[in-house]
Amino acid sequence: MEITLEHVSKYFKDKARKGSPVKKAVDDVNLHLTPGVWGLLGANGSGKTTLMRMVCGIMKPTAGRICYDGVDISQLGDFYREVIGYLPQEFGFYPEFTVQQYLEYIAALKGIPDTQAKHKIDELLTRLSLEDVRKKKIIKLSGGMKRRVGIGQALLNDPELLVLDEPTSGLDPGERVRFRNLLSEFAQDRIVLISTHIVPDVEYIAARNAIMKNGTILQTGTTQELVSQIHGKVFQAIIPSQELGMWESEVQIINLRNEEDGSVCLRYLGRPSDIPNAAPQPPCLEDLYLYLFPKS
Amino acid sequence: MNHKNQWNSFFAIEQQIHYSRHMQETIKLAHSANAMHTARCHIPLRTMVAKQVKFFALKIWLFQGLVLAALCALLFQLYSINAAYGIDAFTWAKHSLPKSLCLCSVTVVICAIPLLSRPTRYKMAELEQSTYFSVRGNLLAQLLFIGTGDIGMLSVLVLLAIRLQIAGDTIFLSLIIPFLTAAASGLMLWIRTSPSFFHKAGAILCGLSALFVYKITDNSMLFLPDTAFYVWILYALICIAVLYRECKKLYCRGIFDMLLTE
Ligand SMILES: Nc1ncnc2c1ncn2[C@@H]1O[C@H](COP(=O)(O)OP(=O)(O)OP(=O)(O)O)[C@@H](O)[C@H]1O
Numbered sequence: 146m147e148i149t150l151e152h153v154s155k156y157f158k159d160k161a162r163k164g165s166p167v168k169k170a171v172d173d174v175n176l177h178l179t180p181g182v183w184g185l186l187g188a189n190g191s192g193k194t195t196l197m198r199m200v201c202g203i204m205k206p207t208a209g210r211i212c213y214d215g216v217d218i219s220q221l222g223d224f225y226r227e228v229i230g231y232l233p234q235e236f237g238f239y240p241e242f243t244v245q246q247y248l249e250y251i252a253a254l255k256g257i258p259d260t261q262a263k264h265k266i267d268e269l270l271t272r273l274s275l276e277d278v279r280k281k282k283i284i285k286l287s288g289g290m291k292r293r294v295g296i297g298q299a300l301l302n303d304p305e306l307l308v309l310d311e312p313t314s315g316l317d318p319g320e321r322v323r324f325r326n327l328l329s330e331f332a333q334d335r336i337v338l339i340s341t342h343i344v345p346d347v348e349y350i351a352a353r354n355a356i357m358k359n360g361t362i363l364q365t366g367t368t369q370e371l372v373s374q375i376h377g378k379v380f381q382a383i384i385p386s387q388e389l390g391m392w393e394s395e396v397q398i399i400n401l402r403n404e405e406d407g408s409v410c411l412r413y414l415g416r417p418s419d420i421p422n423a424a425p426q427p428p429c430l431e432d433l434y435l436y437l438f439p440k441s
Numbered sequence: 442m443n444h445k446n447q448w449n450s451f452f453a454i455e456q457q458i459h460y461s462r463h464m465q466e467t468i469k470l471a472h473s474a475n476a477m478h479t480a481r482c483h484i485p486l487r488t489m490v491a492k493q494v495k496f497f498a499l500k501i502w503l504f505q506g507l508v509l510a511a512l513c514a515l516l517f518q519l520y521s522i523n524a525a526y527g528i529d530a531f532t533w534a535k536h537s538l539p540k541s542l543c544l545c546s547v548t549v550v551i552c553a554i555p556l557l558s559r560p561t562r563y564k565m566a567e568l569e570q571s572t573y574f575s576v577r578g579n580l581l582a583q584l585l586f587i588g589t590g591d592i593g594m595l596s597v598l599v600l601l602a603i604r605l606q607i608a609g610d611t612i613f614l615s616l617i618i619p620f621l622t623a624a625a626s627g628l629m630l631w632i633r634t635s636p637s638f639f640h641k642a643g644a645i646l647c648g649l650s651a652l653f654v655y656k657i658t659d660n661s662m663l664f665l666p667d668t669a670f671y672v673w674i675l676y677a678l679i680c681i682a683v684l685y686r687e688c689k690k691l692y693c694r695g696i697f698d699m700l701l702t703e
Pocket residue numbers: 157158168169170187188189190191192193194195196234702703
């Protein structure tokens with residue numbers, strides 16, 4: 146099973162823009178998605194949600210085509226929709242629904258027979274630690290719990306292609322770990338596409354990543370492949386707090402921590418010669434993210 | 442030329458593949474494609490609609506019932522005020538009541554708009570679209586519930602009008618014709634425009650279309666009392682045909698049509 150994006154673009158009319166009244170949300174994207182977890186990284190407005198909507202067939206590309214096993218998804222219709230599970234970025238629900246009713250409703254829309262749906266709902270409620278709130282109205286749940294209900298509905302039909310738009314926002318660390326394990330288990334022989342701003346989440350579970358910037362895919366590859374390009378550019382140094390202002394303009398700071406003795410521990414992107422006594426550090430995906438999106 | 446001959450003459454020589462082997466491979470591929478398609482056991486659309494009764498129908502009918510109660514109360518109130526001011530029931534029935542009935546029929550149609558806008562209002566449209574039955578199944582189910590509710594509301598209004606001694610043709614022209622006009626124009630508009638436009642302008646546009654038609658019926662009854670009625674029957678049939686065609690169109694939509702997120 147594979148999903149191929151061939152020269153996919155999406156333009157929106159944008160009257161507020163002077164000069165060109167067209168906003169290129171996604172611009173000539175080519176991507177070949179194979180089974181495994183794919184992380185989609187990018188700054189706000191880089192086009193992740195638009196790309197995911199097109200992959201799910203709920204938004205029509207302005208140009209290009211998306212193929213499922215070589216067949217254009219616009220020709221597949223119902224068949225394509227039955228193999229996908231989607232969690233939108235903005236999780237919506239009807240205010241009168243309880244968790245159980247909501248999952249039953251989505252199961253009905255997915256065409257899952259009653260007995261099968263019942264089993265699956267019970268299983269997912271247990272796995273997502275939502276058993277206690279199954280009779281509770283969704284509107285009364287906390288943000289993280291709502292998110293878990295959203296993840297649950299996406300998994301109801303055992304989708305072959307699971308698209309999750311920022312699934313981990315609002316989850317506490319424990320739930321985040323459980324979610325990552327759930328996904329890793331689920332992702333065998335399936336394609337899982339996740340977008341998130343929480344880079345460590347992707348780093349832990351995504352076998353491959355795609356980095357988006359201004360509607361285009363900048364790079365794709367495994368985390369190792371991607372971070373290898375900033376090898377030797379990440380350093381850590383301890384400096385007196387008075388010197389911080391001076392270095393701030395010289396290097397790109399990734400992280401700073403105030404120490405008890407009044408000094409500052411600095412992790413930064415730059416050259417070895419920038420700060421004396423700086424020690425090189427193994428780079429991570431977050432460093433790469435800041436390297437590619439310095440302003441965000 | 443049959444398929445076997447075609448194969449032998451065009452392909453087999455070039456590709457060195459025998460017809461029987463080609464057939465075996467094709468059958469195997471067809472089986473695997475079929476297995477992939479039938480592996481997932483699905484409930485049919487009618488079962489989905491039946492399940493939707495539990496989720497939506499009762500709420501929709503309750504809402505429509507409340508609107509109907511308000512309309513009836515308004516009509517009775519008008520009737521008693523007119524009676525109190527000494528306007529005799531016959532004059533009133535001839536002049537004011539048809540207008541009120543027309544407004545009622547438009548209200549019946551317009552009260553469907555907040556119901557149809559629920560998926561976008563509660564941000565469920567995106568998710569619903571990504572499911573197997575998609576917008577198509579879901580909205581058809583809701584249209585069905587709203588339609589049956591509308592028929593119920595209209596029936597009660599017709600009975601009420603008969604009780605108020607309004608003639609059959611007046612009921613037809615002031616209740617049924619504006620209803621069909623508003624419903625047909627509303628449905629056409631709904632399928633063809635973006636949700637945000639429809640929710641803002643839908644009520645005004647289908648209300649105006651119905652009132653416009655009502656104005657014409659009013660005049661045509663004055664000037665062409667005999668033949669005009671048959672023209673209006675024909676008009677009603679056309680409206681019903683439009684409603685049927687639009688529903689069918691909704692049912693046969695492709696994956697990318699009627700996208701509520703665009
Ligand atoms: N329906 C729309 N109409 C017009 N412009 C849109 C629409 N949807 C998205 N855009 C524009 O397209 C660009 C990409 O938006 P998108 O939501 O895909 O970004 P994103 O990467 O998901 O951002 P975030 O991380 O904030 O969720 C943005 O500039 C946005 O304003």
